[in-house]
Amino acid sequence: MTLCKALLLGSTVALASGCVDKQTITHVGDAENILFTDSGRLIVSGGDNIYEVTSSNGSYKTEALFLDGRGNERKCNFTGIVQKDNWLISSCVETKWLIFTNNHLVAANLKEAPLRFNQISANSNDPYDALFLPNGLALAPNQDLLVADYNLFATAGVARISLDFTGNQPQIIDIEKNYVGVNHGISTPNGVRVDGNHLFVSDGNAVKRYEFDENGGVPTHVEKNGLTEANETLVWKGGLATIVDDIMPYCGGVAITSYLGGKLIFVRQETDDQGNERFVELANTGPLAFNSPSSMAVGQAPMFSGYQLMVTEKGLLQETGSNFGNRLSAMNMPFDLNSSNACSIVASLD
Numbered sequence: 042m043t044l045c046k047a048l049l050l051g052s053t054v055a056l057a058s059g060c061v062d063k064q065t066i067t068h069v070g071d072a073e074n075i076l077f078t079d080s081g082r083l084i085v086s087g088g089d090n091i092y093e094v095t096s097s098n099g100s101y102k103t104e105a106l107f108l109d110g111r112g113n114e115r116k117c118n119f120t121g122i123v124q125k126d127n128w129l130i131s132s133c134v135e136t137k138w139l140i141f142t143n144n145h146l147v148a149a150n151l152k153e154a155p156l157r158f159n160q161i162s163a164n165s166n167d168p169y170d171a172l173f174l175p176n177g178l179a180l181a182p183n184q185d186l187l188v189a190d191y192n193l194f195a196t197a198g199v200a201r202i203s204l205d206f207t208g209n210q211p212q213i214i215d216i217e218k219n220y221v222g223v224n225h226g227i228s229t230p231n232g233v234r235v236d237g238n239h240l241f242v243s244d245g246n247a248v249k250r251y252e253f254d255e256n257g258g259v260p261t262h263v264e265k266n267g268l269t270e271a272n273e274t275l276v277w278k279g280g281l282a283t284i285v286d287d288i289m290p291y292c293g294g295v296a297i298t299s300y301l302g303g304k305l306i307f308v309r310q311e312t313d314d315q316g317n318e319r320f321v322e323l324a325n326t327g328p329l330a331f332n333s334p335s336s337m338a339v340g341q342a343p344m345f346s347g348y349q350l351m352v353t354e355k356g357l358l359q360e361t362g363s364n365f366g367n368r369l370s371a372m373n374m375p376f377d378l379n380s381s382n383a384c385s386i387v388a389s390l391d
Contacts, residue, residue: 061326061327063330063352063370064371064373065369065370066094066101066351066369066371067094067102068103068367069085069087069103069368070087070362070367071089071359071360071366071367072086072335072356072366072368073087073088073119073120073335074119074121074122074353075122075337075338075353075369076123077338078124078151080151081341081342081343081344083344085103086120086121086133087361089116090105090106091105091119091122091133091147092105095344096344116135117145118133118136119131120133120174120177121176121177121188121233123186124151125180125204128148128149128206129148129150129151129158130147130148130186130204131149131158132145132146132188133145133147134174134175142174143170144167144169144172145160145167145169146161146162146169146175147159147160147161148211150210159210161211161213168213168216169213171216172190173191173192173197174190175190175191175200176189176191176230177230177234177243179235179240181201181235181253181257182235182253182257183256185201185203186201186203186204187199187200187202187220187233187235188200188233189230189231189233189242189243190218191229191230196222196228197227198220198227198230199219199222199230199242200216200218200219201216201217201221202216221251224261225251225261226244226249226271226273227242227244229244231244231284232286232288232336234289234290234295236290238252239252239290240252240259241276242288243285243286244285245283245285246280246282246283247278248275248278249274249276250274250276251272252272259272276294276320277295277306277320279299279302282301283302284301285297285298286299286336287336289337291378291387292310292383292388293310293384294307294309294320295308298334298335298336298337298352299325299334300333300355301333303328303329303330303333304327304328304329304330304331304334305330305334305337305350305352305372307323308321309387309388309390323387323390331352331354332365332366333354333357334353334354334355335353335354338351339351339378339379340378345371346379347377347378347379347383348376348377349374350371351370353370354366354368354370355367356368
């Protein structure tokens with residue numbers, strides 16, 4: 042089923058772009074990732090900075106949150122974002138002369154005003170520089186930070202970072218590269234999400250799922266029904282030309298951004314009469330509905346609602362000024378994705 046059909050089944054609204062009813066919220070150059078804080082504040086990362094999106098009288102504006110000592114925007118290519126208590130954690134990469142890169146782990150305290158991100162990793166001998174391109178971020182059940190180390194030129198994995206939150210700002214205690222890596226079947230991780238006891242990873246043209254153990258680790262093998270099995274479930278796989286960017290677990294399944302295909306896909310989790318699990322592609326927007334979609338988040342109050350799916354459209358890499366991508370969009374949905382019966386609605390769709 043295309044998402045067009047799913048929308049038409051549940052809504053009588055006219056669809057603005059083909060069969061996708063979406064609106065542009067604001068311009069964000071090289072838009073990359075989205076986070077709603079637990080109080081509903083909206084943070085969006087981009088190719089030049091990381092921003093808070095606010096609204097006033099029906100219009101939206103962005104405020105850069107990573108500044109230099111003079112109060113000017115400090116350019117850095119930001120990627121993933123997570124919240125740990127009152128701390129927001131993100132990462133970015135500074136590039137000089139198109140070759141030399143410097144990775145930064147940054148943090149902002151939600152209890153402080155104005156909200157500002159500060160670099161928490163060192164300028165020299167920075168352990169974060171051990172990663173090639175830190176991308177998606179997630180918190181493991183034991184509160185370790187998981188970082189997708191994206192590398193198109195060599196095999197990479199998901200790194201594990203231990204952080205100390207007892208001081209004035211978080212500090213890196215330890216970094217373990219390829220914590221979830223080639224031994225788990227991972228080679229090119231991009232997005233990471235944690236949902237309960239499961240770790241979802243976008244890896245090249247596929248989405249894979251792993252189980253955490255009781256200590257918050259990710260073993261290479263698990264025991265199931267008295268048998269030892271590889272700790273990897275293939276949730277979805279596209280063609281060779283597919284690049285999966287961000288992923289969003291939802292109702293046991295997962296929503297997928299197909300970066301090159303310009304579309305969103307939803308894969309539903311199903312269980313047969315024998316209790317066997319399978320994943321079925323239930324809906325998609327059709328190709329080129331979005332300009333290189335890079336992340337998703339369900340809308341949150343007070344600015345948005347569960348009837349809106351927020352999507353970052355990146356556009357062309359390292360091109361931040363045009364109207365091709367470079368924006369945060371909202372796609373209207375036919376039912377409230379935050380409602381208590383949303384998963385029942387998803388299960389009933391054909």
